[in-house]
Amino acid sequence: MPTRTSLGWIGTGRMGYAMAERLAKGGCDIAVWNRTKQKADPLAKHGAKVVNRLEELSTKDILFVMVSTYEDVKQVIDQALAKGKPKMVVECSSISLEGSAQLRKFLSSQGVEYLAAPVSGNAKVIKAGKLTFVVSGPKAAYEKARPYLDMMGTGSSYVGEGELARIAKICHNVMLGVVIQNLCEITILAQKAGMQRHAFLDFLNKSVMGSMFTRYKTPALVNLDFHVTFTPKLLRKDLDLGLEAGRKFEAPMPLTSLTRDLLQQMIGHGMTEQDFSTLILMQAKAAGIELEPEHKEVGDGLSS
Numbered sequence: 561m562p563t564r565t566s567l568g569w570i571g572t573g574r575m576g577y578a579m580a581e582r583l584a585k586g587g588c589d590i591a592v593w594n595r596t597k598q599k600a601d602p603l604a605k606h607g608a609k610v611v612n613r614l615e616e617l618s619t620k621d622i623l624f625v626m627v628s629t630y631e632d633v634k635q636v637i638d639q640a641l642a643k644g645k646p647k648m649v650v651e652c653s654s655i656s657l658e659g660s661a662q663l664r665k666f667l668s669s670q671g672v673e674y675l676a677a678p679v680s681g682n683a684k685v686i687k688a689g690k691l692t693f694v695v696s697g698p699k700a701a702y703e704k705a706r707p708y709l710d711m712m713g714t715g716s717s718y719v720g721e722g723e724l725a726r727i728a729k730i731c732h733n734v735m736l737g738v739v740i741q742n743l744c745e746i747t748i749l750a751q752k753a754g755m756q757r758h759a760f761l762d763f764l765n766k767s768v769m770g771s772m773f774t775r776y777k778t779p780a781l782v783n784l785d786f787h788v789t790f791t792p793k794l795l796r797k798d799l800d801l802g803l804e805a806g807r808k809f810e811a812p813m814p815l816t817s818l819t820r821d822l823l824q825q826m827i828g829h830g831m832t833e834q835d836f837s838t839l840i841l842m843q844a845k846a847a848g849i850e851l852e853p854e855h856k857e858v859g860d861g862l863s864s
């Protein structure tokens with residue numbers, strides 16, 4: 561088990577907390593900072609050092625970043641590098657291609673290695689040990705970071721130099737948006753035709769069309785538990801990134817455009833604080849039906 565490399569971790573929101581927790585529990589030498597410190601404090605019981613000042617992470621061997629947008633990444637990196645330099649930055653937030661390229665340019669001018677390493681999965685997926693990374697940047701840097709990426713989930717896919725990982729992640733999240741919208745549409749169609757949602761989704765999840773994603777979204781769609789895993793605004797950001805990339809590379813994205821507008825309608829109605837799967841409520845309203853929780857025990861495919 562690698563223990564001598566010093567790790568720094570910036571950002572313990574829903575994702576960052578669960579990721580850093582796996583490294584701490586795995587016995588890594590890890591120090592953690594979060595803007596709202598009390599969110600990071602419980603990591604101390606797993607052996608992480610929770611620091612008060614971001615600058616305390618400046619000279620770590622590998623500095624992981626998991627915040628929200630590129631603007632946030634820029635702020636924390638500027639602050640972290642004001643008083644020292646880490647050897648490597650591994651940036652895991654879902655940010656734009658352009659933001660990532662700017663960050664690479666800046667870090668390279670400082671002599672800091674940089675990996676773009678966005679992720680697939682939510683906090684529950686991380687707890688189940690099923691997080692995955694898509695990584696781009698210098699291969700040698702990837703090999704150094706790889707043992708830690710592996711500790712956080714089921715491994716990583718190296719896709720090449722530069723910002724290619726950002727494109728892969730954007731494509732992935734565009735699929736997330738389009739699939740949840742379609743899943744909501746067909747679930748409401750099935751219900752309006754007379755089926756119970758849990759019965760329909762049970763069939764779908766067992767079929768070739770079922771996936772880890774359709775399974776772990778099933779409890780939300782059946783019992784209307786919209787405890788947030790990913791916010792509508794963060795999903796909108798990713799669909800916007802997808803549309804921006806489509807324009808840049810001249811690739812049409814008709815389903816993405818439509819899904820983005822449907823999500824925008826929901827956000828326009830003020831539905832921003834719950835999970836993005838509240839799209840099913842919009843769909844039900846559009847179909848003229850009232851949704852009630854089915855109060856059925858349905859598995860999420862992650863717990864076993």
Ligand SMILES: NC(=O)c1ccc[n+]([C@@H]2O[C@H](COP(=O)([O-])OP(=O)(O)OC[C@H]3O[C@@H](n4cnc5c(N)ncnc54)[C@H](OP(=O)(O)O)[C@@H]3O)[C@@H](O)[C@H]2O)c1
Pocket residue numbers: 571572573574575576594595596599626627628629631632633635636652653654655679680681682683789790791794
């Ligand atoms: N949730 C998912 O299912 C999921 C899946 C894959 C990828 N992602 C991506 O992962 C990233 C994090 O998502 P999340 O769901 O963990 O979000 P979150 O729960 O909202 O956490 C955001 C984190 O970033 C910090 N932060 C934001 N702006 C900051 C700033 N300007 N300065 C310092 N810290 C700042 C927050 O600090 P405070 O605690 O102080 O607010 C918090 O620790 C996003 O880029 C998201 O798109 C999310």
